[in-house]
Amino acid sequence: MTDILKTFASIKKVRTQHGLGSDEVLSCLRQLYETTSSFLSKCARQELTSKVGGKTYFSFLIGKVISRPINETLYNAGTDGIESMFHFLQDRNFEEVSPSEFTAACYNFAVGFCACIDLLKKGDQKTPGTLFEILIGHIYARRLGIEPNRNIDVLNLDMRASLPTDFIYDLGEGKAKFHLPVKTSTRERVVQVWAHQRLLDGVYGTGRFLGTLVCMTETKLDREKLEVVEICLPSQWRLYQMYIAQLTRIYYLDLPDPYRQLGNEFPRIHVRPLGEFFADVDSLIA
Amino acid sequence: MTDILKTFASIKKVRTQHGLGSDEVLSCLRQLYETTSSFLSKCARQELTSKVGGKTYFSFLIGKVISRPINETLYNAGTDGIESMFHFLQDRNFEEVSPSEFTAACYNFAVGFCACIDLLKKGDQKTPGTLFEILIGHIYARRLGIEPNRNIDVLNLDMRASLPTDFIYDLGEGKAKFHLPVKTSTRERVVQVWAHQRLLDGVYGTGRFLGTLVCMTETKLDREKLEVVEICLPSQWRLYQMYIAQLTRIYYLDLPDPYRQLGNEFPRIHVRPLGEFFADVDSLIA
Numbered sequence: 001m002t003d004i005l006k007t008f009a010s011i012k013k014v015r016t017q018h019g020l021g022s023d024e025v026l027s028c029l030r031q032l033y034e035t036t037s038s039f040l041s042k043c044a045r046q047e048l049t050s051k052v053g054g055k056t057y058f059s060f061l062i063g064k065v066i067s068r069p070i071n072e073t074l075y076n077a078g079t080d081g082i083e084s085m086f087h088f089l090q091d092r093n094f095e096e097v098s099p100s101e102f103t104a105a106c107y108n109f110a111v112g113f114c115a116c117i118d119l120l121k122k123g124d125q126k127t128p129g130t131l132f133e134i135l136i137g138h139i140y141a142r143r144l145g146i147e148p149n150r151n152i153d154v155l156n157l158d159m160r161a162s163l164p165t166d167f168i169y170d171l172g173e174g175k176a177k178f179h180l181p182v183k184t185s186t187r188e189r190v191v192q193v194w195a196h197q198r199l200l201d202g203v204y205g206t207g208r209f210l211g212t213l214v215c216m217t218e219t220k221l222d223r224e225k226l227e228v229v230e231i232c233l234p235s236q237w238r239l240y241q242m243y244i245a246q247l248t249r250i251y252y253l254d255l256p257d258p259y260r261q262l263g264n265e266f267p268r269i270h271v272r273p274l275g276e277f278f279a280d281v282d283s284l285i286a
Numbered sequence: 287m288t289d290i291l292k293t294f295a296s297i298k299k300v301r302t303q304h305g306l307g308s309d310e311v312l313s314c315l316r317q318l319y320e321t322t323s324s325f326l327s328k329c330a331r332q333e334l335t336s337k338v339g340g341k342t343y344f345s346f347l348i349g350k351v352i353s354r355p356i357n358e359t360l361y362n363a364g365t366d367g368i369e370s371m372f373h374f375l376q377d378r379n380f381e382e383v384s385p386s387e388f389t390a391a392c393y394n395f396a397v398g399f400c401a402c403i404d405l406l407k408k409g410d411q412k413t414p415g416t417l418f419e420i421l422i423g424h425i426y427a428r429r430l431g432i433e434p435n436r437n438i439d440v441l442n443l444d445m446r447a448s449l450p451t452d453f454i455y456d457l458g459e460g461k462a463k464f465h466l467p468v469k470t471s472t473r474e475r476v477v478q479v480w481a482h483q484r485l486l487d488g489v490y491g492t493g494r495f496l497g498t499l500v501c502m503t504e505t506k507l508d509r510e511k512l513e514v515v516e517i518c519l520p521s522q523w524r525l526y527q528m529y530i531a532q533l534t535r536i537y538y539l540d541l542p543d544p545y546r547q548l549g550n551e552f553p554r555i556h557v558r559p560l561g562e563f564f565a566d567v568d569s570l571i572a
Contacts, residue, residue, distance in 0.1 A: 154525065161521040195481035195530055202529030235447040239440065243488030244481055244530075 004039060004116050007032045008127065011134060020134065020148060021141025023090075029135065030086050033109050036116045037079075043119065049227045052219065053257065057228040059221065060115045065122065067115035069221045069228045071107070071254045078108025085109075089142050099275030106274055107253040110135055110216055114184065133182045136214045136274075137167050140180055143281060144169050148180070154203050163203070165196060176285040179209040184216045187231060190240075197245035210284055211247040214274060217254035232258040241269050248284065251277055290325060290402050293318045294413065297420060306420065306434060307427025309376075315395075315421065316372050322398045323365075329353075329405065335513045338505065339543065343514040345507065346401045351408065353401035355507045355514040357393070357540045364394025371395075375428050385561030392560055393539040396421055396502055400470065419468045422500045422560075423453050426466055429567060430455050434466070440489050449489070451482060462571040465495040470502045473517060476526075483531035496570055497533040500560060503540035518544040527555050534570065537563055 011028040018024040043060040048069055050057045057069040077100075085105035088097050114128040121127065141147055148167035154160065166181035179200055181193045190213075197211040218230050237259070241247065250259070251274040262269040272280070297314040304310040329346040334355055336343050343355040363386075371391035374383050400414040407413065427433055434453035440446065452467035465486055467479045476499075483497040504516050523545070527533065536545070537560040548555040558566070 156528075159521075159524070161525060163522070163525065189475070189478075191481045191485075192475075192477055195477045195484070195526075198481070198484065199525060199529050203525070235445075236449070238445070239447060239449065239485060239489070240481075242442075243485050 003035045004032070004113075004120065007035050008113075008131060012130075015134065019141070020137050021146070025134070025138055026086070026089055026142070029109075029138065032113065032131075033082060033086075036109075036112045037082075039116055040112055046226065048221065049225070051227055052230045055254075057219065059226075060119060062119050065119050066221075066223060067118040068111070069219050070111050070115060071217070071219075074104050074107050074254055075111065077101070078104035078106070081105035082108060089139065092142055092145075094143055094278045097275060097278045099273055099279060102275035102278070103253055103273040106135070106139070107216070110253060114216075129184050132184050132216060133167075136182045137180070139277075140167065140169060140178065143278065144171065144178070146171065156203070163199070165200070166193075168209070171285060177209045179211045180214065181211075182214050185218050186213075186215055187218075190233075190237070191244070194240040194244040194247065197247060201245055210249075211245070212249040212251065212277070213247055214251045215253075217252070218256045218259075219254065230256050230258075232256045234258045234262055237262060237269060238267065242267055249277070249280060289321045290318070290399075290406065293321050294399075294417060298416075301420065305427070306423050307432070311420070311424055312372070312375055312428070315424065318399065318417075319368060319372075319395050322395075322402045323368075325402055326398055329401075332512065334507065335511070337513055338516045341540075343505065345512075346405060348405050351405050352507075352509060353404040354397070355505050356397050356401060357503070357505075360390050360393050360540055361397065363387070364390035364392070367391035368394060375425065378428055378431075380429055380564045383561060383564045385559060385565060388561035388564070389539055389559040392421070392425070393502070396539060400502075415470050418470050418502060419453075422468045423466070425563075426453065426455055426464065429564065430457065430464070432457065442489070449485070451486070452479075454495070457571060463495045465497045466500065467497075468500045471504050472499075472501055473504075476519075476523070477530070480526040480530040480533065483533060487531055496535075497531070498535040498537065498563070499533055500537045501539075503538070504542045504545075505540065516542050516544075518542045520544045520548055523548060523555060524553065528553055535563070535566060 011025060014024045014028050040060055043062055046059045046061045046066060048057045048059060056072045058072055059069055060067040081101040082105045085102055088094060110132050113131050117124055117127050137148055146169055148169050151162050151164055152168060154163050166179060169178040179197060193213050200209040218232055219228050220231055221228055250271040253274055255273050259271040262271050297311060300310045300314050326346055329348055332345045332347045332352060334343045334345060342358045344358055345355055346353040367387040368391045371388055374380060396418050399417050403410055403413045423434055432455055434455050437448050437450055438454060440449050452465060455464040465483060479499050486495040504518055505514050506517055507514055536557040539560055541559050545557040548557050
């Protein structure tokens, strides 16, 4: 336990010193993966009843303490892809990434860390969220070659304010700017993401910021019945997209099918596995 | 303890049977007040260090368990006004309400119930939130003479969806409709309120729904130092009001001064003590 939390604490320090996209953060992430995967290899697995079509889930287990649900196929596929993921990030060699392999590897790492925290620090939601934010923020920073900001100034006639936001990646004058909110899951809080996008559109002009939300999963575990459900509100998302603001992409690690379907109907919302970011990004910033 | 939770449970049942604005809910609320105030009269009080200008706070105490902070002046003033508050609600006689007396009485009741739950069910945030929602929803229902809805249909060309919302009071064809979100405190979640208002404006047309947010307080207690602070983000509220949607009123029980000031500068946001709702409402629905 102390190893995992110590490594996690060192990432936060290294990030402040060297930047979120630095080689130093990458090497801490790799170290964290080694610690968590070795910890989890000693844990028992509990099969779960999946109410999610086409997906099977299990939880890691220590005594009676049970982790969040884990997509079995995705997790197992991810184990094989971890080394490639770290290599792609290390060499910034993103052309050869296989989207499905990268998504699975990223899922394996992120959900594995979350499971460790579930088992070791019951009720702690903040640590998993912070690590996921660091991981996704790091991937964007490596791919785009720039560091994110978390505050932007608003200058507007006689008022001046500082707007705290999710990650902002600014590619420079006349170039694309990314607005990157990161959530382990969304539920009813997701309307915040559209509201922040609306604020950026209003303050700086529509089309200046490309909103790309990144989420891990929408699964929920009933700990009594050991049943996994997926909580999705696709018709509400469509209303947000029509009436509040437009998100350019939404990426998932464990992509819920009801959200994937939103890409098939007008008005389209493009919800895809995270690995497709690398194929999308060139056309988005072109 | 069981008395308080039993009475609370009966309110929820009575509300479903008779309606939120019914005499039956009112009489349950009165009974709940008696139970909570008798419970609190036996609790010790802990003085707190107030970092909020011009306000003093204390907490109720049982052993080492401490309640949320309570505005002393407002709470004490409220004790005297409780009977009048129940009479005004009983007789729907709102012309004679003194805004400051009503606000204090309402605060006394609501924060008193929250304090009981803090002491009896540590970590339970949901029960205080639900009671506060019932209380405020009841007051609106008594004053407006109608029951609220919590779902509205969206019919839009080829799509049909049901939009879950906060309370909606619809005074009828061609008349005002109130959008009433209720929060014990707001913090960073408050952007949701503006986003929902924006959605209503977009779906039904701007000006159709009068957004009136009701909050209890913005205080936060440091349980180690026994210090009370007030967390306010007035410049962010101004951005939300300028760029997301327009709320017509925001009412507080324990009104933070930085928010009250928002009424003095353009673009104005009218943030007032709850009791002023009764004076405001006639001009709002005129």
